Amino acid sequence: MEKLNILRHLMMSRYRRFKTRAQLLNWQQRQITQHLDWITQHSPFYQAFRGKPLTEFPLMSKSLMMEHFNHLNTRQLDRDQLLACALEAEQKRDFNRSVFGDVTVGLSSGTSGQRGLFLASQAERHCWAGYILGRLLPSLWTPQRIALLLRANSPLYQTVQHGHIRFHYVDLTQPLDQWMAGLTAFDPTLLVGSAQALQLCAQEHQALSPKLVVSGAEVLTPSDRALLAAKFKCPIHEIYQCTEGFLACTQRDGVMRWNEDIVHIEPHWLTSDKTHFSPIITDFRRRTQPIIRYLLDDVIAAVDEQGDKYNGIQRGEGKLEAIGSSPLFFQAIGSIAGRTGDLLKLPGDNHTSIVVLPDLIYRAVSLISDEPLDYRISQVNKDCIQIESEQRHEHIAMALQQLFKQLQVDVGQVHFEYRPRPQWQPLIKQRRVVNQWSS
CATH class of the missing domain: 3.40.50.12780 (ANL, N-terminal domain)
Incomplete structure (x- = not known):
């Protein structure tokens, strides 16, 4: 049966x-x-x-x-x-x-x-x-x-x-x-x-x-x-x-x-x-x-x-x-x-807050290299983006800056920090884009 x-x-x-x-x-x-x-x-x-x-x-x-x-x-x-x-x-x-x-x-x-x-x-x-x-x-x-x-x-x-x-x-x-x-x-x-x-x-x-x-x-x-x-x-x-x-x-x-x-x-x-x-x-x-x-x-x-x-x-x-x-x-x-908790919220013109969707970041990063990249992008403060990757930190930062400009983020207020590649654990869900700071 x-x-x-x-x-x-x-x-x-x-x-x-x-x-x-x-x-x-x-x-x-x-x-x-x-x-x-x-x-x-x-x-x-x-x-x-x-x-x-x-x-x-x-x-x-x-x-x-x-x-x-x-x-x-x-x-x-x-x-x-x-x-x-x-x-x-x-x-x-x-x-x-x-x-x-x-x-x-x-x-x-x-x-x-x-x-x-x-x-x-x-x-x-x-x-x-x-x-x-x-x-x-x-x-x-x-x-x-x-x-x-x-x-x-x-x-x-x-x-x-x-x-x-x-x-x-x-x-x-x-x-x-x-x-x-x-x-x-x-x-x-x-x-x-x-x-x-x-x-x-x-x-x-x-x-x-x-x-x-x-x-x-x-x-x-x-x-x-x-x-x-x-x-x-x-x-x-x-x-x-x-x-x-x-x-x-x-x-x-x-x-x-x-x-x-x-x-x-x-x-x-x-x-x-x-x-x-x-x-x-x-x-x-x-x-x-x-x-x-x-x-x-x-x-x-x-x-x-x-x-x-x-x-x-x-x-x-x-x-x-x-x-x-x-x-x-x-x-x-x-x-x-x-x-939704991992939407980035960055400063825009005229004191506005610009929401950056995770999939736009995935695509921006994917376009900088023909080889797969291991990375994590985290917003750690109101105006700080942390990039964890084994290579090409500057290229990732440039891709993100270009994306942010298209979305009318005030890139002059946003700075980047670089860290080594993320250490993933199979028992914890992998999140490539993370918002560690909430407004």
Whole structure:
């Protein structure tokens, strides 16, 4: 029965067809209406919103969700008990401890400063497994060996191990030579992990030859993509997977798109010309822990009406599907640019403050060299930018000055400090652009 459920969702993920975008949106609205009707009957927090349209539901955040967790979830589960068990499972590296009945409990990484809980029932795990396999597998009929490079394992990930699909969990808390040896012996056809973990594999990749590399959990900059493509010589795709859901991925046409057959996206615009936004997520497949109008603190680069990125960063590779296939009607993503907390705020003319978006910095740095650069750009004070790199500090500074001038930053007030290349740690998310100072 479990395999049949996963297969059913896999087939829907891969083969459900919509003839037009209008048909997709009408279908999506019916799913949302049914979902909200069920949630308002089973979640005490949302009972007062029964019969109301999605736009009248409150915006949700991680802090608000954690505050009202006991009334939000539909299984009457206690936040403190779950949090204690999830922490113990992570500390002891025994993730079977994080299962309550048919509900799996996990922890977010806490990059934004607060760790959050996420829940998934058995039915939701089957849905997730089917959809992620349907989206990511290059072929349904060829045996696949999938390696996941993770900071923490979960029974959720083990759901995908069935039949001719083998799964290998790489525990990044272990020494590099230890997990690299196990990974090499496994010889994955699909290599899935954070940009940082994938870079470590690329540097030690002599015996690895995946057919597809999938980056997630961290921003994949143009320099990172170039390094991975040069080393592995295979397509480099992206997945936007977080505790709030399986939000987007590189589709089989090679373009990163929202998974609009399981999530609804509202843009919270960050710029007046609507080039960048933070997504407001409604996952109409998750019932145990409702994700309704959840505002993420990520920065997304939009696409213009012709489908081009505003920032010009290269998309992924892939073969275009036949016209009329569903992924082409899903809204494209320009790029995942970073976190709102890492927007740089620099002095402009007439005592104004100019916001500098992270993806503009990624692109500026990528254009100064044909070789991938390891770097971190940090705003450490109101008028001070710190450049950490193993080489070409002055070239990076010149590229940033040129960008700042284009954005009308008063470059005369901005000075640079140089430091050696950053020392990354696999258990801490890699952030190429960081705001250590807030106005």
